[in-house]
Amino acid sequence: MVRYLGRRVLYMAATLLAISLVVFVIINLPPGDYVTALQSRYAVQGQGLNPQDLENLRVRYGLDGNLLQQYWHWFTQIVVHGDLGMSFEHEKPVAQVIAPRLGWTIAVSVITLLVTWALAFPIGVYSAVKQHSAGDYAVTTVGFLGLATPNFLIALVFIYFSVTWFGSVPSGLCSPEWCDAAWNLGKLLDLLGHLWIPMIVIGTGGVAGLVRIIRNNLLDELHRPYVTAARARGVPEGALLRRYPLRVALNPFVSTIGWILPLLLVGDIVVGQILSLPTLGPILLGSLKSQDMYLAGSIIMVLSVVTVIGTLISDLLLGWLDPRIRLGHQR
Amino acid sequence: MEQPLLEISGLHTSFDTFDGKVRAVDGVDLAVHPGKTLCVVGESGCGKSVTARSILRLIEDSGSIDAGTVTWNGDLIDGTGEAFDVLTLDPGDKRLQKLRGGDVGMIFQEPAASLLQLRTVGAQLVETLRLHTGLDKKAARAKAIELLDTVGIPDAARRVDAYPFQLSGGMCQRVMIAIALCANPSLLIADEPTTALDVTTQARILDLIRSLQAEHRMAVMFITHDLGVVAELADEVAVMYLGRVVERASVEELFADPKHPYTKALLASVPVLGRDRGRDLPTIPGAVPSPLHRPSGCSFHPRCAEAIAGTCDVEAPPEVDFGNGRTAECVLYETEGVRA
Numbered sequence: 120m121v122r123y124l125g126r127r128v129l130y131m132a133a134t135l136l137a138i139s140l141v142v143f144v145i146i147n148l149p150p151g152d153y154v155t156a157l158q159s160r161y162a163v164q165g166q167g168l169n170p171q172d173l174e175n176l177r178v179r180y181g182l183d184g185n186l187l188q189q190y191w192h193w194f195t196q197i198v199v200h201g202d203l204g205m206s207f208e209h210e211k212p213v214a215q216v217i218a219p220r221l222g223w224t225i226a227v228s229v230i231t232l233l234v235t236w237a238l239a240f241p242i243g244v245y246s247a248v249k250q251h252s253a254g255d256y257a258v259t260t261v262g263f264l265g266l267a268t269p270n271f272l273i274a275l276v277f278i279y280f281s282v283t284w285f286g287s288v289p290s291g292l293c294s295p296e297w298c299d300a301a302w303n304l305g306k307l308l309d310l311l312g313h314l315w316i317p318m319i320v321i322g323t324g325g326v327a328g329l330v331r332i333i334r335n336n337l338l339d340e341l342h343r344p345y346v347t348a349a350r351a352r353g354v355p356e357g358a359l360l361r362r363y364p365l366r367v368a369l370n371p372f373v374s375t376i377g378w379i380l381p382l383l384l385v386g387d388i389v390v391g392q393i394l395s396l397p398t399l400g401p402i403l404l405g406s407l408k409s410q411d412m413y414l415a416g417s418i419i420m421v422l423s424v425v426t427v428i429g430t431l432i433s434d435l436l437l438g439w440l441d442p443r444i445r446l447g448h449q450r
Numbered sequence: 451m452e453q454p455l456l457e458i459s460g461l462h463t464s465f466d467t468f469d470g471k472v473r474a475v476d477g478v479d480l481a482v483h484p485g486k487t488l489c490v491v492g493e494s495g496c497g498k499s500v501t502a503r504s505i506l507r508l509i510e511d512s513g514s515i516d517a518g519t520v521t522w523n524g525d526l527i528d529g530t531g532e533a534f535d536v537l538t539l540d541p542g543d544k545r546l547q548k549l550r551g552g553d554v555g556m557i558f559q560e561p562a563a564s565l566l567q568l569r570t571v572g573a574q575l576v577e578t579l580r581l582h583t584g585l586d587k588k589a590a591r592a593k594a595i596e597l598l599d600t601v602g603i604p605d606a607a608r609r610v611d612a613y614p615f616q617l618s619g620g621m622c623q624r625v626m627i628a629i630a631l632c633a634n635p636s637l638l639i640a641d642e643p644t645t646a647l648d649v650t651t652q653a654r655i656l657d658l659i660r661s662l663q664a665e666h667r668m669a670v671m672f673i674t675h676d677l678g679v680v681a682e683l684a685d686e687v688a689v690m691y692l693g694r695v696v697e698r699a700s701v702e703e704l705f706a707d708p709k710h711p712y713t714k715a716l717l718a719s720v721p722v723l724g725r726d727r728g729r730d731l732p733t734i735p736g737a738v739p740s741p742l743h744r745p746s747g748c749s750f751h752p753r754c755a756e757a758i759a760g761t762c763d764v765e766a767p768p769e770v771d772f773g774n775g776r777t778a779e780c781v782l783y784e785t786e787g788v789r790a
Contacts (some may be wrong), residue, residue: 347508348564352551352578352629364576366568441568442613 120445127434132429138423139416143190146419152182154208156410201371204413208406213417216402221421223251223292223397224391228383228425231318234380235325239276240372242326243333248360251339258330262448265327270386274393288402292396317394321386325379329372334424336371340364370441376433453523454481455637455669455693456505461518463497463504472741474513476693482637484527487663487670487689489680491716492690493738498673499559502641505671506550507536507741524553524636535711552582555630556639560646565614570623571598572610575632582633597628599684602658603723631662637669638662644679656682677720681705686775689713689745692749693741698777709778711754756782762764 152174158168177183183399184192196202203213246258292313293306311449340365341344349359391400399418406414437443463475469691475497482488515537519552525531527544539546550556558564575594579585585593591610598606601624614622624645630638640659644652644786660683663670672683680687684701689710697710708714736753739745745752751762756771761781770783 235483308737342510344558344560345566347510348558348575349501349554349566350550351506351508351556351558352576353549354551354580355547362569363566366566430606442614443567446613446616 121447123438124435125428126191127417128324131391131431134331134427135423138427139194139420140190142416142423143246144186146407146410147189149410151410153410153412156437164277169219182384191289192390193413197420198416201415206406206411208411208412208414209408213414216414217399217421218404218416220397220399223396224384224387224400224422225252225425226328227292227314227317227321227387227398228380230314231322231325231383232376232379234318235329236372237378238322239283239326239329239333241418243330243420244337244365247334247337247341259334260331262327265323266331271325271389271393272326274390276319277316278393317387317396320390320394324386325382329375329379331366332371332375335366336368340367366440370437373436373440374433376436377430380429381422384422384426452483453527455480455484455527456480456671457521457523458501458505458518459519459521459707461501461504461511461520462516463500463509463513464516465513466510467742468644469742473744474693474741475504476741476744477693478512478518478693480688480692480695482669482671483686484636484669484688485667486661486685487672487683488671489687490690491672491674491680491687493675495738495741496690497693497741498690499641501601502556502639502673505536505639506554506556507541507546517707522549522553525548528636536554548582551578551635552633553631553635554637554639555627555633555635557623557626557630557641557643559642561619561626561643562614562617564626564648567613570611570613571617571622572612574612575625575629578629579632593632594628597632598625599629601625601628601662602654605629607693613700618651619647620655623647623651623655627655627658627662631666634666635655635668637671639671639673642672642675644674644676658682677716689716692738692744694779696779700713700774700776703776704716709772709776709783711756712750713778715753 154173158173159178161168182189189238193204196204203217205211206213206216209216241257246255249255265415292310294313296319343364346359346363349363352357354362387396387398388400388403390396391398394399398423403415403418405411406418458478459592461475461478463473465474474772478497478501480488480490480501490501494499500509500513503509505520507515507736509515514529518537520536521533522536523533526533529547536549538545543582552654564614565571572591572594575585576590579590579593579597580587582589583593591654595606595610597729598610601611601623603621606692609617609621614625616676617625626643638659643659647655659670659672662668670683671680674680680701687699687701688695688705689704691712691773691783697704697708697713699709704713705717708717712757718732719734721731732751739749739752745763747761747763747765748754748767750756751757757763758781767779767781769777769779770786772783774787
């Protein structure tokens, strides 16, 4: 188990290194940099910037070297000093921009993940055990719709209905009167009152996908020889389902943390913008538009770290659940 | 003849498929006597496995048992209860629970696939033990180790915590046998238990089944396509073709004097060391027809060397009873025996 864990951690570090390189290159791929974005903003306001000013700005922001030098600078700053760099746009250290929003992003994602699981698991099991029943068809149809509808569309539909029915747009995660208040029961209830909207919007696709996974896996497992064999030795049906096929169908379910977490985080980018959530999504979008490269790069890196840690957790759970993984097929 | 332990009569089991209803078992009558071995032999797809599974009602959702009775006389014989028809029991009936794994043990074709890979063999054995014997955890574990030892697993105290994928196919089948034996069943149903194993392992498993049978005085219903196995194990033999039993005989009679043309052809196609050197092995011409398109009359007539045109392809052959449980379903013997 220790070797398994060590190997996983090593892969994790390599993955992050690769991601950092790709992220940095992609952020720098569009022509221009933060200074050109600044220049065009000034131009709109009728103020020109002369080449000398531009050059000075580039030196000030450390944008004068080539791409590799910039990457090396960024990389060593993060690894050696834990410094994510300055955000040009916010004129603050990136860490200060990200920190207050990171908590919300992770909170929204993790809560959505838990709710997604809690909903998808029983629905998927029901749908497999009662295959071809009316309930199964209903679940499958709704699942298809949920999977096919983009998150932002669901968000827009929500906004439309809340404006026509309640006359207001549900935005943010707290009502104005509670936002700056200290944590208490009232604020918590207020938060829950707001949280269900992004949860439904972000989680629908995930629930639909998971239901399909659980259903298909369980359908596969329900007809395996070991099920017949267990029935033949008198294991009662309920215990049979729990102890045999469900144990096996749990594996792909656990490994979903790996792919559903990035899905939730990305979903948050678009939906966070529409519902104006205090999460990382909206500022990531802003930083990409203004080519605020350290901020954009850092946000993507932070999200990658979260995802990779999620994958590690799911790998560990898998190793715990499945002796074949843990023992590596040794005889 | 003494009271049979298990009596199957008029069993019809069919499967709904995309192409139509497949009648996999089409009127099977069989009897298993206490302490005796019945071998059911036939080609792939003749319905022998489905017959075995129908006994404990293990047919999957797409299939259904349409008619017939499966009478269990075990409780009557040992004086603990009445005889009952397994097929009419309520799915939640205690007697069905007791029958499955309690009075009847069953082992299968693919031993490794018949065990859940994610749980130790001990856990699966203890589970069954506790279901049928009411032992507590500790006692069940001790009994499990003892059982694994009985079925010839070396170092049983350690192997009890092994996962199935850490054991060979032969070892897995021994575990399956240990599970089947855990409540001292009066009948063991073995559904081609040696097909997936190599030849030396096969022989060991057969030896094991034979010695356990003698020790526990249990009846065995052995499903196989291997006539060598039949010769070695059987007391009585039922030959199946396309969902029907075409011949029933004691093992000596079957090999010495096969009646049905299909049985004769089967025996002729067994290679004999020395005799068959340098010549082609006789085979039965043609292939087993699909049960969807059953030939008219006798279903074996298109492949039969002795078929009588105008008779065999028109009417279903009579079942001829030669006495002493010997039967054959063929017009050739119509005058010899009694029409059943």
